[in-house]
Amino acid sequence: MIPIEQKPLLEIRNLTAGVESKPILRGLNLTIYAGETHVVMGQNGSGKSTLSYVLAGKPDYVVMEGEIWFKGKNLLEMSPEARAGEGLFLAFQYPIEIPGLSMGTFLKTAVNEVRAYRGLPSLDARTFLALQREKLAELGLSSDIMGRSVNEGFSGGEKKKNEILQMAMLDPDLAILDETDSGLDLDAIKQVTAGILKMKNSQRAFLIITHYPQIVEYLQPDKVHIMINGRIEYSGGIELAALLEKEGYEYFKLQSYQN
Amino acid sequence: MENNQVLEHYLDTEYKYGFTSDIDTETAPAGLSEDIIRFISQKKEEPDWMLERRLQAYRRWKEMPEPAWAKLRIEKINFDQIIYYAAPKKAKLNSLDELDPEIKATFDKLGISLEEQKMLAGVAVDAVVDSVSVATTYKAKLAELGIIFCPLSEAIREYPELVKKYLGTVVPPHDNFYACLNSAVFSDGSFVYVPKGVRCPIELSTYFRINTMNTGQFERTLIIADEGSYVSYLEGCTAPRRDENQLHAAVVELIALEGAEIKYSTVQNWYPGDKHGRGGIYNFVTKRGICKGAYSKISWTQVETGSAITWKYPSVILKGDHSVGEFYSVAVTNHHQQADTGTKMIHLGAHTRSVIISKGISAGQSHNSYRGLVKFARTAHKARNYSQCDSLLLGPNCGAHTFPYIETNCPTAVAEHEATTSKISDDQLFYLRQRGLDLEKAVAMIVGGYCREVLQHLPMEFAVEARKLLAISLEGSVG
Ligand SMILES: Nc1ncnc2c1ncn2[C@@H]1O[C@H](COP(=O)(O)OP(=O)(O)OP(=O)(O)O)[C@@H](O)[C@H]1O
Numbered sequence: 001m002i003p004i005e006q007k008p009l010l011e012i013r014n015l016t017a018g019v020e021s022k023p024i025l026r027g028l029n030l031t032i033y034a035g036e037t038h039v040v041m042g043q044n045g046s047g048k049s050t051l052s053y054v055l056a057g058k059p060d061y062v063v064m065e066g067e068i069w070f071k072g073k074n075l076l077e078m079s080p081e082a083r084a085g086e087g088l089f090l091a092f093q094y095p096i097e098i099p100g101l102s103m104g105t106f107l108k109t110a111v112n113e114v115r116a117y118r119g120l121p122s123l124d125a126r127t128f129l130a131l132q133r134e135k136l137a138e139l140g141l142s143s144d145i146m147g148r149s150v151n152e153g154f155s156g157g158e159k160k161k162n163e164i165l166q167m168a169m170l171d172p173d174l175a176i177l178d179e180t181d182s183g184l185d186l187d188a189i190k191q192v193t194a195g196i197l198k199m200k201n202s203q204r205a206f207l208i209i210t211h212y213p214q215i216v217e218y219l220q221p222d223k224v225h226i227m228i229n230g231r232i233e234y235s236g237g238i239e240l241a242a243l244l245e246k247e248g249y250e251y252f253k254l255q256s257y258q259n
Numbered sequence: 260m261e262n263n264q265v266l267e268h269y270l271d272t273e274y275k276y277g278f279t280s281d282i283d284t285e286t287a288p289a290g291l292s293e294d295i296i297r298f299i300s301q302k303k304e305e306p307d308w309m310l311e312r313r314l315q316a317y318r319r320w321k322e323m324p325e326p327a328w329a330k331l332r333i334e335k336i337n338f339d340q341i342i343y344y345a346a347p348k349k350a351k352l353n354s355l356d357e358l359d360p361e362i363k364a365t366f367d368k369l370g371i372s373l374e375e376q377k378m379l380a381g382v383a384v385d386a387v388v389d390s391v392s393v394a395t396t397y398k399a400k401l402a403e404l405g406i407i408f409c410p411l412s413e414a415i416r417e418y419p420e421l422v423k424k425y426l427g428t429v430v431p432p433h434d435n436f437y438a439c440l441n442s443a444v445f446s447d448g449s450f451v452y453v454p455k456g457v458r459c460p461i462e463l464s465t466y467f468r469i470n471t472m473n474t475g476q477f478e479r480t481l482i483i484a485d486e487g488s489y490v491s492y493l494e495g496c497t498a499p500r501r502d503e504n505q506l507h508a509a510v511v512e513l514i515a516l517e518g519a520e521i522k523y524s525t526v527q528n529w530y531p532g533d534k535h536g537r538g539g540i541y542n543f544v545t546k547r548g549i550c551k552g553a554y555s556k557i558s559w560t561q562v563e564t565g566s567a568i569t570w571k572y573p574s575v576i577l578k579g580d581h582s583v584g585e586f587y588s589v590a591v592t593n594h595h596q597q598a599d600t601g602t603k604m605i606h607l608g609a610h611t612r613s614v615i616i617s618k619g620i621s622a623g624q625s626h627n628s629y630r631g632l633v634k635f636a637r638t639a640h641k642a643r644n645y646s647q648c649d650s651l652l653l654g655p656n657c658g659a660h661t662f663p664y665i666e667t668n669c670p671t672a673v674a675e676h677e678a679t680t681s682k683i684s685d686d687q688l689f690y691l692r693q694r695g696l697d698l699e700k701a702v703a704m705i706v707g708g709y710c711r712e713v714l715q716h717l718p719m720e721f722a723v724e725a726r727k728l729l730a731i732s733l734e735g736s737v738g
């Protein structure tokens with residue numbers, strides 16, 4: 001394929017960010033083009049979720065230095081809801097429970113809010129329900145959950161599937177999945193990865209945070225990154241995941257130390 | 260008492276103006292006296308017995324001390340400056356364009372139809388309005404079933420036996436200062452009688468919203484459900500209501516005979532005053548129902564978002580064995596509003612049960628208190644109560660207070676009480692915003708969810724409006 005002159009979908013330049021005055025991300029760089037799938041791996045506490053929160057605009061996270069451009073726009077000037085409207089979706093590592101708010105109301109409101117942001121009309125009830133039914137079935141979720149409160153009393157796996165359901169319904173340009181594969185049973189992993197693969201297209205990109213080389217195998221990403229201490233230290237193809245599985249993080253840390 | 264002196268003074272002045280003979284005036288002069296009460300009664304073409312009751316209440320009221328408030332910051336009310344009778348207001352506006360744009364915007368947000376907006380805003384409307392003809396149709400249907408639903412003033416004239424038998428039996432005039440005042444000067448309100456075994460097929464007042472308007476500041480309602488009957492009654496309106504009268508003191512009495520059920524839902528959205536706490540309605544309401552017969556049930560559901568000060572405790576006297584009392588409440592306070600609300604469940608009969616679910620939401624500098632009394636009489640064998648009082652704080656400057664009282668004289672009765680106080684969570688807000696909802700919608704969704712247990716007891720249509728109303732009341736309270 002002849003590469004077409006293309007602007008990145010997401011460009012993170014020299015990002016230093018953290019909570020209060022403590023930096024967690026320290027000079028991070030990452031560029032993602034539409035259509036790509038990127039995997040980020042890294043030890044517990046290396047800053048992966050922090051990166052996802054900073055991208056999504058979580059209020060307690062402060063950007064001390066650097067820039068983030070999304071679809072050519074300055075992401076850091078946007079509210080969290082505007083980022084969602086622009087097409088940035090985050091599947092939370094720990095999905096939040098909202099007692100009393102029914103999944104049905106929540107999902108419908110969310111879909112219509114982002115559609116309104118994108119200048120699209122609200123989905124009529126029938127179209128919405130048809131879409132919802134299709135996505136539920138693909139994920140092996142019972143439609144009963146639509147009558148339940150958001151994430152309340154959901155099993156760990158149901159919560160993760162629910163994030164994928166929302167992703168599918170919200171039709172994002174960049175989906176960040178923070179350990180969506182953790183805590184899933186074998187069948188559920190297949191359902192979730194199938195859900196992701198089905199959504200892959202030339203417009204959309206994925207940033208997938210995972211601890212499992214197996215996922216890399218399933219998803220066949222374009223890039224694999226290794227995050228150490230708030231920085232992406234290594235980037236490569238899927239072979240990087242295999243190397244990591246063989247050698248462990250200490251090997252990479254040592255390498256980066258020696259550099 | 261100081262009060263009396265002032266009243267006597269007014270009595271004098273009124274005589275001086277030769278007021279008694281002047282029954283053509285549309286508005287009584289300010290202040291209260293026996294002559295004013297005669298004037299009110301005469302204006303309403305009441306029978307003598309009603310006038311006599313009013314006068315007795317008035318004499319009683321003069322002797323009563325004004326209540327002192329524990330948790331409320333309140334300016335002294337000058338009872339001599341109040342006008343106790345004013346003829347129903349005529350339409351003042353010629354079109355909706357003349358309406359305060361802020362109110363108009365709220366009407367639109369609530370999705371209230373244009374015709375109804377006109378009525379609520381007091382715009383002159385043509386003789387035939389959709390909802391009016393709908394009202395007439397339903398009236399005919401109710402009459403067929405023998406259900407009486409009319410203004411109380413009409414019932415006093417048309418059904419004196421029923422009114423005489425029940426009015427003042429649940430809330431006697433001497434019950435409290437404001438109930439007593441109401442008994443003396445009440446303006447108007449609804450009267451409902453559902454005959455034996457009849458199930459009222461519609462939510463009363465959904466189609467009669469206009470009827471509940473202009474009932475004045477001393478509203479009085481009486482609902483009687485005869486044996487085995489059922490009725491659901493809606494009071495109030497989600498639309499913002501402004502009124503020049505600062506004091507509102509309503510009385511509502513419900514009577515459920517054997518096997519009968521009354522469901523009473525309220526949305527209260529009187530003008531709460533401005534952001535700085537200026538103006539606003541003082542809303543002192545006495546609402547009480549009696550489960551007179553065995554296996555009867557009374558259920559109060561309320562959504563309170565308005566008024567500068569709200570003071571109300573819809574209560575149930577559980578007299579019949581196996582009777583059930585329920586109280587579901589959402590009270591929202593913002594800016595400088597104060598709400599002191601709760602319920603009393605008085606268990607007299609054996610195997611009586613009561614449930615209390617109260618959700619208080621406070622924002623701004625407001626104060627929200629729950630005050631509940633659960634009382635088991637010696638006769639309340641094996642009675643049960645379950646109470647749950649939750650408070651949600653939006654912001655650091657508001658307050659929530661819970662005062663549950665349990666009085667028990669019956670060893671076999673059981674009361675369970677749970678209470679929680681929580682803050683709206685940043686994680687929840689962020690989660691919803693990540694899904695595209697702006698801050699205000701996110702707050703509304705979370706608060707709506709928080710209130711679900713209460714809102715689900717409202718009739719469907721009302722619940723939808725109530726959710727929107729919650730959102731509007733809390734605009735700008737977080738962030
Ligand atoms: N809100 C916060 N307050 C204080 N410390 C924080 C906060 N958020 C993150 N941290 C710290 O920053 C570091 C990185 O956390 P982060 O959650 O980004 O790690 P992670 O790479 O996602 O780890 P895991 O694989 O365990 O999910 C950790 O040491 C964490 O304790």
Ligand SMILES: [Mg+2]
Pocket residue numbers: 048049050093178
């Ligand atoms: Mg993490």
